[in-house]
Structure formats: structure tokens, C-alpha cells
Amino acid sequence: MRSHAQVVVVGGGVVGCSVLYHLTKAGWKDVVLVERDQLTSGSTWHAAGGFHTLNGDPNVAKLQGYTIGLYAELERISGQACGLHRPGGLLLADTPERMEWLKMAHGRARYLGLETSLLTPREARELLPLIEEKHFVGAMLDAADGNLDPYGTTHAYAKSARIGGAEIHERTRVTALSCRPDGTWDVATTAGTINAEHVVNAAGLWAREVGRMVGLELPVLAMEHMYLVTDDMPEVIEYNQAHGRELPHAIDFKAEIYMRQERNGMVLGTYEKDGVPWQPRTTPWDFGAELLPPDLDRISASLELGFEHFPAMRGAGIKRVINGPFTFSPDGNPLVGPVRGRPGFWCACAVMAGFSQGGGVGLALSQWMVHGDPGFDVWAMDVARYGEWATRRYTNEKVRENYSRRFSIRFPNEELPAARPQQTTPLYDVMLAEGAVMGDSWGLETPLWFAPKGVEPRDLVSFHRSNDFPHVRAECLGVHQAVGVTEIANFAKYELTGAGAEGFLARLMTNRPPREGRMVLTPMLNEGGKLIGDFTIARAAAQRFMIWGSSQAQIHHMRWFERRLPADGSVRIRRFDQGLTGLAIAGPRSRELLARLTDEDVSNAAFKFMDHRALDVANVPAMVNRVSYTGELGYEIWVSPEYERRLYQEIRRAGRTLGLVLFGMRALLSMRLEKNYPTWYRELRPIYGPFEAGLDRFVDLGKSEFIGRAAALEERKTGGKLRRVSFVVDAADADVLGDEPIWHGDEVVGWATSGGYGHRVDRSLAQGYLPVALAADTSGRRFEIEILGDRRAATVLREPPFDPEGARMRG
Numbered sequence: 001m002r003s004h005a006q007v008v009v010v011g012g013g014v015v016g017c018s019v020l021y022h023l024t025k026a027g028w029k030d031v032v033l034v035e036r037d038q039l040t041s042g043s044t045w046h047a048a049g050g051f052h053t054l055n056g057d058p059n060v061a062k063l064q065g066y067t068i069g070l071y072a073e074l075e076r077i078s079g080q081a082c083g084l085h086r087p088g089g090l091l092l093a094d095t096p097e098r099m100e101w102l103k104m105a106h107g108r109a110r111y112l113g114l115e116t117s118l119l120t121p122r123e124a125r126e127l128l129p130l131i132e133e134k135h136f137v138g139a140m141l142d143a144a145d146g147n148l149d150p151y152g153t154t155h156a157y158a159k160s161a162r163i164g165g166a167e168i169h170e171r172t173r174v175t176a177l178s179c180r181p182d183g184t185w186d187v188a189t190t191a192g193t194i195n196a197e198h199v200v201n202a203a204g205l206w207a208r209e210v211g212r213m214v215g216l217e218l219p220v221l222a223m224e225h226m227y228l229v230t231d232d233m234p235e236v237i238e239y240n241q242a243h244g245r246e247l248p249h250a251i252d253f254k255a256e257i258y259m260r261q262e263r264n265g266m267v268l269g270t271y272e273k274d275g276v277p278w279q280p281r282t283t284p285w286d287f288g289a290e291l292l293p294p295d296l297d298r299i300s301a302s303l304e305l306g307f308e309h310f311p312a313m314r315g316a317g318i319k320r321v322i323n324g325p326f327t328f329s330p331d332g333n334p335l336v337g338p339v340r341g342r343p344g345f346w347c348a349c350a351v352m353a354g355f356s357q358g359g360g361v362g363l364a365l366s367q368w369m370v371h372g373d374p375g376f377d378v379w380a381m382d383v384a385r386y387g388e389w390a391t392r393r394y395t396n397e398k399v400r401e402n403y404s405r406r407f408s409i410r411f412p413n414e415e416l417p418a419a420r421p422q423q424t425t426p427l428y429d430v431m432l433a434e435g436a437v438m439g440d441s442w443g444l445e446t447p448l449w450f451a452p453k454g455v456e457p458r459d460l461v462s463f464h465r466s467n468d469f470p471h472v473r474a475e476c477l478g479v480h481q482a483v484g485v486t487e488i489a490n491f492a493k494y495e496l497t498g499a500g501a502e503g504f505l506a507r508l509m510t511n512r513p514p515r516e517g518r519m520v521l522t523p524m525l526n527e528g529g530k531l532i533g534d535f536t537i538a539r540a541a542a543q544r545f546m547i548w549g550s551s552q553a554q555i556h557h558m559r560w561f562e563r564r565l566p567a568d569g570s571v572r573i574r575r576f577d578q579g580l581t582g583l584a585i586a587g588p589r590s591r592e593l594l595a596r597l598t599d600e601d602v603s604n605a606a607f608k609f610m611d612h613r614a615l616d617v618a619n620v621p622a623m624v625n626r627v628s629y630t631g632e633l634g635y636e637i638w639v640s641p642e643y644e645r646r647l648y649q650e651i652r653r654a655g656r657t658l659g660l661v662l663f664g665m666r667a668l669l670s671m672r673l674e675k676n677y678p679t680w681y682r683e684l685r686p687i688y689g690p691f692e693a694g695l696d697r698f699v700d701l702g703k704s705e706f707i708g709r710a711a712a713l714e715e716r717k718t719g720g721k722l723r724r725v726s727f728v729v730d731a732a733d734a735d736v737l738g739d740e741p742i743w744h745g746d747e748v749v750g751w752a753t754s755g756g757y758g759h760r761v762d763r764s765l766a767q768g769y770l771p772v773a774l775a776a777d778t779s780g781r782r783f784e785i786e787i788l789g790d791r792r793a794a795t796v797l798r799e800p801p802f803d804p805e806g807a808r809m810r811g
């Protein structure tokens, strides 16, 4: 064993081998993979080998598309066959709701450039005669679906990596990891110690154990999973002979079953409702290439349904049953990227679909390591998307929920119940008593809307406008006509202090740091000039700044901030999380309300739009920002949690004669649409530049150097490729949700990022991205946005439909 390497990859499953290959492809040759047993000996060897592009996140779907396209390249480089079969796959819908979901997926596939088509049950049966037609209302065919040989494919990655200069050591276990003062890692193995600049945790079933070696408890858990392989089936042989091709794959949502041809028989696997975690605390190191005892009783309900839906399967003999463990994160997407606070330690784990995602994970991670940026939008896979609240117990509950819903529809207004409530604010029970319907926002219970007396506080899940519609409308109109209060605890909040704080902000953000007592809005860019953050910054004192941003991105942002802190200690950063909480009041009477709660002068002259003040509000020490995402006159009041109940009660009391209403996140998001405000994760993501996103006002190219400035300058010069636009949509009873294709004539020219109903303007609204030339065209060009399979006319809005001059919030 050598004593030094640039990178040590821990784990020789499909993911570790993919990372290794991609590192060599990106030009790093001094890379070593260490495998405890032999390649594939974790979860990889007993996989069913299926692959597909469908994913809830379009960016992950793109990486899945990349993975599938990679196999031909691997075979060419390595000379090793991957055992590819590409018969396509059918997704079978048994209800109109599931069919609507497929229509949405089909629409999304269009802008991802994937080849899908919608079929009637009869057409589906023509392709897969095993189907009993009467159980289904329709299907979608995805031409990219297929399957491969897991062993051959992993070895194709490994051989390609070796050809690229990598070394692989089998039967060598990593036993400990320690960080030297110079930031490099000592990787202790059963064959000696390697000093490395980077370590990649691709340890699959042992990812938790390798994480623990550096003091991390990663949110990952293995579940037992069963599939069976049938004996030869005459129906299969007959079809192959008649058509000269294999049967397509199938996913049956109702039965939670996937199915495909294997030689002259079928493979049938199921994600049962009552899945069983495997080794919930610690994976034994001596677990070899073993299978777990099958338990057909556990999957009998799914099998029974499967036999009804595919009657020929009932008569087929079972050749073998595979029960093996594989890992999941709480939301089912991989955990990829650098770990905050552990420079040089990277994750590539919790990859539950290694043969759909392994290539994309390897590509993204290698680019991140070599170039400092993954080169894609990998937010949905970033290991930084979880906070401290994603404990082992939380992970266990969420992974079981996710497993049981593997093929279930998630409705846009559906909040999943497992592991809740995990975090609550002091107002949780108070707001529940007032009829709040709560949602989960980064592990925190957050009010979505309030059911008036006599109305059940519960969402009826749907792709259409639902039972919350009139109540959200009443909340929006209440804010608009008088004043409303909502809780805004679900923001990220940071405090930046020290002599170097101003310079630090100037270097990280595109806008100038504000003067004392003032606030600015500012994007943050990566080196490539793409959006990686969007913040509100207030200057509380000469050397003290308060920063608010997206809660979901806070570990990601802390990772970014901390790595860039000056070494001289002149800047300190503190993340509050729930150590600071807030209430927002908004509406034309919000100033009057605030005035009733403080003896300070809050007139428009004394407390202007975008001012920041330290005030006593209702006898509570608070920081108050004069800003509102509603587009109305409004204030955000930030306090320590121990004061929140008092502040809330006093606001309620003082607001009684002002027409005060409660409002939730859904009303807030509806009102921001009417102002054309973008939102993080939807309109603002690392695939867009600041000018493309229409944030021109917040990019000061004339100030001192900042990260991404050169690229931003270039984008401004060329105009970029895309432009964020807002639309008014001729919708029926379903609004745009996000990720729908935008049509012009017979062409898909863009995609929607979000949408909803604007109650103050009484219109269905949407935002999305179009190519620059189309967005600039003022000739009254007609666009259409595809909502649940229907193309609805969409007209570009040149200014916000609500209060375009901003008079209401400034007044």
C-alpha cells in the first residue's frame, strides 16, 4: 500500500467506482479506491439492475439521464460489457389522479428532452400483454428505461478508472480517519495508512460507520428489499418470438410493484407498506455478500394485487427470492458533496438507485472536487440539505415513510406526516388552537393557512385548487385591506461581526453592504457567476450585520461562509437557527399596529422602507425590518423565542380594532407572485445567472471585487441565455405548480418555475424561464403553459400585476 494519494475513495460499490472513474476523467490520476471485501460486495451485487430517468426533481432526472447515457462509453473504454437491455418502461396508472401525475411527468419530460408518450390501457397492453387492462386508466411509456448487469457495470467503471490511472485495493478496510493540522487526512487501513488530501465516503451500507469516523451521524439508513425471479414463462417466450424484442419494464403504482423480463421469466419487486429497516444502528463489518432470509408474507398484499393486475404471474413458478439491504436518505435522494466543518471529506452515499444515479453522482462529485463546483444544480442531492434535526430516529421514521411511498404520488399540497412535529416554535400550540394547518419547513412546523371556526383544519390533497382556496383568499384580502400577522421563524438568520465583516460581505455578495440602520437585498454567486444565495442584509452597527436567507440552504451557506472566513479571526459568523424567531405584520394598517406597541417614532419619515431598527415592541427587545414579501406596507419583528408568545399576544390584542387577520405561508407565497418576486429553490437556483433571474438592481458591478464578478460582467455583456418572466395564465381550476413546459406554437421553449392564484389581482399567475430573445419579444406572442396535460394560454407580464410602482410598501 502506498503512503500518499491525492484522493482515497472508501468503498468499491457502483458509486465508489463511478466517483473513481470520473475523477480520472476530470484529470486527477493520483486516486486510490479502498474496498473492504471485493468490488460490489455491499448492496451492489444483488441489485435488480433496473434504470430509469423519472425523478421528482428535474435536476436529478437530468443526472439520471446522464448516467444511462454513460454505459456505452464505459463499455467502449473498458471492453467490459454492462449487460444492457433497453426495452423501455411503462408506468401504469390505476386512477385519474395517478394519470394526472403521469401527464405532469410527461410534460416535464418534454423540457428535459426525454422521450415519453401517454398511452391508453389498450395500447399499454399491446406492449405488455401480461397486463389485465381493466385495472388501469392509462400509462406513460419512457423509452430510456432498461436494466443491466450490476457486477459487469461496476467492473466497467473500475476498469475504466484503472485505465485512467487509478489504483484499486480490494480486501482492505478503512479502520479510522484522522485530520492532520495541515488539513490532510490519514486514512488508516488494514494494509497501512495513506495520507490523502481528500477522502470520499462511498461506503454504501457502511456510510454511517465511515461518517462516524469523522464525528458525523449521517442521515442514512438501509431497508430490506425483496424481489423475486420467476421460472420461464410461456407468455414471455411467446411474446419474444412474436415481436423479436423483450417485454418492457413496468411500474404498477397501485400495487407498488416494479417488473421486468429476466431471461425467459420475469423479475418482480415491491416496496411494501410496512418495510423493515436493516441494522438500524450499526452495520456489522463482517456482513459479507449475503442475502437476508426472504419473508414473502410481508409482501403478500402487494403480490396479491400484482397477481390481479398481471394474472399470468400467478401461475409462474418462483425460481428465487432476493432479500437484500440498500440505503436511503430521509427524502430518498443521495447525500453528495463536501461536509461542512470537515474540509477534504466528501460524501457520495445514500444512493438508492445506483444504476440510475451512480454516474451523475460521480460526475457531480468529481467536478466539485476538481473545479470547486459540481457544474450542475445538485441542491436536491446536497448532503448540506439536512440540519441537526435529521437525527437517527428522524431518519428512521422518514426513510420508512419514503420506502412505503416509493411509487406513491406526492400531491403539491401534501405534507407527509412521519417524524412530525420535529421542531416547533413557542407559538405552535397557540396557532394550532387558532386553526393553523401546519407544514414542514426544514424540519420546523410552519403555519400554511388558518381554518376559520367551523372549518376542519386539514388539506384535501389535489393537483387542483383545493379546500384551502377560499381561506387563503380571505387571508390575502385581509392583509390587503387592513393588516395581518404571520410567523416567519422558518428563515435562516445569521449574525456577522468583527472588523473584517464589511469587507467579507463585499467580497461574497453582489450588492454593497448597507449603511448603519439600513438594509439591502443581495444575491450571492459562485465563481461561475451562478446564483447560490439570495439574502436580506441589515447593518445593526458599524461592525455588526444581520443576514436573513433561505432556511433550507443554511448548512450549505454556512459551509460556503466558513470556508471563506479570513484566517486572522477578524470576522465571526453565528447561525441562530431557532435561537431567533420572528413575526411579520403586513397591510396598510401595520404601521398603526406597530405604533400601538412602541413609544418610538415609526412614521414614514422616521422609519423608512428598508430601514432596520432595534426597538422595544410590546415591551420585548426586538429587531425590526421595514420590509415585507407581501408587497404591502409591512414589518418583520425578530425576537428571542422566550418573548415570542408575549409579542404575539400583544399584536393580537392591539390589532383587534384594526381588523387584524392571521395569515400563513400559502398567502405569503401567493402575494409574492403578484409582485413578481422570485423565491429561492424555484426561480433562484445555481442554473441561473443574476441577470437571467432579473436581479439586475442588486448586482453592483462597480463596487469592489466579489466572487463571480467576472462571470456576471460577461453575463451582462452578452445578456445571458435565459430570462425570468411572469405570466398571467388562462387557468381553469388548476394553477401552475412549477416544472411545467412552456410552449410557443409546437415547440417547448421554456419551463415554469412556480405559480398559483393571485387573490388581490384575481388572476392565475406563473413565473418561468424563456430564452432571452423570446422573453424580450413584445409583439404579443402567444405562449401556453401545460397544466396537467392541457395547454393553457399564458401572457407575459411586463410589470408586476400588483402595485407595480411599489407605492403601497413605501407609503
Ligand SMILES: Cc1cc2nc3c(=O)[nH]c(=O)nc-3n(C[C@H](O)[C@H](O)[C@H](O)COP(=O)(O)OP(=O)(O)OC[C@H]3O[C@@H](n4cnc5c(N)ncnc54)[C@H](O)[C@@H]3O)c2cc1C
Residues within 6 Å of the ligand: 010, 011, 012, 013, 014, 015, 016, 034, 035, 036, 037, 038, 039, 040, 041, 042, 043, 044, 045, 046, 047, 048, 049, 050, 051, 172, 173, 174, 175, 202, 203, 204, 205, 206, 207, 210, 225, 226, 227, 322, 323, 324, 325, 326, 327, 348, 349, 350, 351, 352, 353, 354, 355, 356, 357
Ligand atoms: C434487492 C435490491 C434490489 C435493487 N435493485 C436496484 C435496481 O434495480 N436499480 C438500482 O439502480 N438500484 C437497485 N438497488 C440499489 C443499489 O443496489 C444501490 O443503489 C447501490 O448498490 C449503491 O451502491 P453503493 O456503491 O453506494 O453502495 P454499496 O454497494 O453498499 O458499496 C459500498 C462499498 O463500500 C465498501 N466499504 C464500506 N465500508 C468500507 C470501509 N470502511 N473500508 C473499505 N470499504 C468499505 C463495502 O464493502 C461496499 O462494497 C437494489 C438494491 C437491493 C438490495
